[in-house]
Amino acid sequence: MDSLSGVEFRNRLQTEFDGVNLPNSMVFDYPTVTELAGFINGQLGDAPESSTPAMSTSAAPQQSQEPFVEALNSLCNGGSETAASKPVFLVPGAGMQAGSFRTLAARLALASYGLSWPKSIPREEWPSSLKELAELFFAEIQKVQPSGPYILAGHSFGANVCLEIAAVASSKGQQVSMVVLLDPRSLLPLQVDVQAAFAKSGLAESLALLAQTLPGVEGARYAELLDAHAGDGDEAIRKALSPGALSSLEHVHETTQWYSALLQQGEAPPALPGTKVAVLRAPVAWKSAKANETTAERIVREFQALTFQDDKEVASQLSALSQAPEVLKVPGTHFSMLHEPNVIKVAFKVISALNSMEEEDEE
Template sequence: MPRELAQELLARAGSAWNVYGPTETTIWSTLERVRTAERTISLGRPIANTQVYVLDLNREPVPVGIPGELYIGGMGLARGYRGAPQLTAERFVSSPFRAGERLYRTGDQVKWLPDGRLEYIGRIDYQVKLRGFRIELGEIEAVLADDPTVKQAVVIVREDAPGDKRLVAYVVAREGRRCDPQALRRALRDMVPDYMVPAAIVPLNEFPLTSNGKVDRGALPAPVAEPVHDSAQPIEPRNRVELQLVAIWEQVLGITPIGVRDNFFALGGYSLLALRMFSAIEQTFSIRLPMAVLFQAPTIEQLADVLAGEGCTVRWRSLVAIQPEGKNPPFFAVPGVGGNVLVFARLAKLLGDAQPFYGLQARGLDGKEKPFMRVEEMAAHYIEEIRSIQPHGPYLIGGTCTGGLAAYEIAQQLMAQGEQVILAVMESWHPRSYLTHWSRPPYLLWPILFVWMKITTYLRLMRRLPIQEWPSFWRGKLKRIWNLMHHTEAAEHQDEFLYKDQVTYATFHAVARYDLKPFRGQVLNVIASKHPLTNSSDDTRLVFGESAMGMSRTIYLPAEDSGRLFVAPHVQELAHHLKTFWQEAWATLRNKPDDQGKGPSSRAA
C-alpha cells in the first residue's frame, strides 16, 4: 500500500487495514492494521490457518532482513489451475516443512522485519540480474512514469545479439506531449544507479497488448538506438584504421552511426562490451590492448592513434591514469577483487578537473605475470608505481573491498618511509572476514581448481536441462574449457576471465593472511549501510576507523555493497565526503605537520 493512499484512508476512515493475498490462496493470507503513514506499510502477519515462508532459490529459509520469495501454505490453498497441470505443478509445490502438504509460490519478493512482519519488495518475475547487478524493472518503470511527458513505461531485458543482454525501456507519451529519449536518460541518471539506466529508450504510440489486455512484452520492437555525438554531426572515419574501428564499435555497441570522436562510455559502453571490443581489435590488428587504455583513448580517433603508435604496442602496468591532469595532489585508488579500475570512472569525474586520479590495477590481469600472493608485496609494487608520478608525500591513498586492505598496507609502508598519508577505506573488511580462503589449496594448483570449479558449475546447469540435451551441452562446455586453458583464438578473448579468476583467487589468499596493525595516520572509513548481514558480529568494517591513531571519520552511505558505492546516486555523496575529508585532513597536516599519529580522534557521520 503506498503511503499516500494510507494517509488518505486514515484521514477518511475510522480504521484502515492492508490485506494481502493472491487468488490461489483464496484471496487473503496476511494483514496489518495501518496506524500511521509515517513508515513503510508492510504486509503484516499471516491470518489464522495460514503459514508463510520466505525462502531462497533452494527453498531454504532466509534470515531476517534478507530478501526471498514468499511461499504460502495452509487451508486456503486452491487445488490448482483447471486444465493446466504443468502450471499447477510449477506453482504449487510440496512443502519441505510439513509432510503431505503443499505451498504456493507467489512470485513476490519479500523479507522478514525484526518484529515478525513481512515487507513487500517487488515481483520476482520483474527482477533480473544483469552484469552482476540485481535490478528491479518496476523501479525503473516507476521513475520513468514520474516524468511529466510519460503516460506509461515498460522496461525489459533484450538479447538481440547472443550474449549481449541490455535494458530497454519503452514509453508512451501523455496526450499533447513528446517523449525525448535523451532527456529521459539524463533524468534517470540522476535518480537511479548507472547500471539501471536503459541502453535505449523507445517511444511508442501504444503498447502491444495480449488477449487479456496486459502489455505483451514479447511483442515490443527491437530498439534502433541513436548515439549521443560529441559534435553536431558524427565525424566519419578518415583512414583504414578508423574505418575498421568504427565497424567494430558499431557491431559491439549495436549503434549506428558512430563518429570517430564519440566517447565509448557516453555511448553506453561498459566493461563487458569493452572486453568484446578489445577481443575484436586483437583479432583484427593482432594487438592485445589492456582495457585501461579506454581511459586515455575513449574515442575511435584516440584509439586509432594508439594503434598507429610506435610498434603498435602498449606496455601493461598497474598504474592507470584515469584523470592525469589537475593542480591538486593525485588520488591513488586500488579497486576490489579482480582489479578492474573502470569502476572508478564516475568518481574521478565527480571529484573535478582539478583532482588527478590514478587507478592501481592488479598484477596478473594481462596473463603474463603471476599475481601477488601477499598484501605486503602488492603494496610495495604499487608504491613503486605511485612514486613514478609523485616522488614524495603527502599522499592521498584509497581502496575499496579487498583493495581497501592493499591501500591500508600502502599507507603503512609509506608512513614507515617517513611520508604523510591521508587514507580512504571504502567498504572494506578485516582479514578475518576472509578466513574461509585461508585453507584454500596452494596457487600452484590453480589450473586444476579452475577446471574443477567450472565442471561443478556446469553440473548444476546440466540438471536444469532435459536429458537429451546433455551430450551437446557437455561437448560445448568441454571445448570451451580446452580453449581457455590453451588460450586458443576460439576462446575469443575469454581467457581474460581466466586471468581475472586467477587474480581473484590470489587476492583472497593474500588478504586472508594479512596482519592488520594500527595506523598512525588519518582515515576516512566509508561503509555501505545496506549491505545485508546475517549477524551483526560478522561486521568487521568498523576496524579501520578504530585502528587509526590519527584523525578518523566513519560515514555510512545507503548502498548494498562496494560496487554500488561507485554508481549514482551514492557516488555523488561519496565524492562530496572525500573532498570534505581531504580539506580537513590537509588543514590538520598544515597546522600540526609533526603530530600525525600522536593521538586518536574519531567521529562517525
C-alpha cells in the same frame, strides 16, 4: 570508455570497415587494440589470420605496455601545494581492475589514478604476500608522484592494500596524509576463510562480480548472460562469451583467487601515526534478499553473507588503528555506491574528508 563513447567509437570504425558487423558492445567485448584488430581481421574473408599477435617494435618489456597505474582523470586543483591538490590513488577490490572507479574519478575535483593488476605478468612472478604487492604498487605510485604526502583510497579488499601501502611508504620515510576506506568489509586479520570461499567459486561467481561492479549497460549485459546460463556451469559461460570478454573474465577470476590468498595470510596493519583514516560505509544489504533479484545479485549477496564483516566487526577491526577513523555513511550497496546516482554523494564525502584533514592540519 563508457557505453555512449563506446558506441560512438564503434560507429566511427564502422565507416572504415564496410561489410564488417561491429556490435555496439565492441569495446567491452574486445577491450584492447590487439583483440579488436583480431576480431576485425577474422571478419575479413580475404585477410589471412596472423599466426602471432601484433607486437610493438619497442624493446621495452611487455608489462611496461600494460601499466599498473592508469590515469582515470586529469583534473588538478591549481594554486598552492596542499594535500587536496595531490592526486588520489584508487585501489580496487576483488579482481584488481580499476575500471570500477571511472564514475567516481569523473566526480572528484582532483587528479585520480587507478591501480590494476595487468595480464602481462607471468603467474609465477606475481607477489606472494600482501606486503610484496604493496611494495610493488608503491613503486609504481612513485613513478607518478615521486614524494608525499600521498592520498590513497581503496574499495572492499583494496582497503587492506591501501593500509599496507601506507605502511610501506612510512617505512621509506614518505608521508601518507590520508587513507579513505570505501566500505571495507574484509579488514585484516580475517576471521573467516575467504581464500577457501573463493577457491570454491567458478566463472559464474566471477561473472556475477563483474555484473555488480560495472555500471549501467556493461553490468546489465553480464547479468543477463548469467540469468540465461544459470546452473549450466563454467563451460556454458565460456561458449557464450567472445574470446576477448572470456580472456578478461578469466583474468579477473584468477586474480581474485590470488588476491584472496594474500589477504588470508595477511596480518593487521601497523599503527600509522600522522595518517588520517576516513571510512565511507554503505548499508548492510546482504543479510536478506531483495524482491526480484537477479542471479548475479543472489550469487554476490550469498557470498557476502558468508564472508563480509558487519558494521560492528568493522568497527572492532578499525579500533586497532592509531587514531579513531572518521566514519561517514553513504547511500547504495557495496557496489552501487560507486555508480550513479550514489557516487555523487561518495565523491562529496571524499572531498569533504580531505578538506576536514586540511583544516585540522592548519589548526
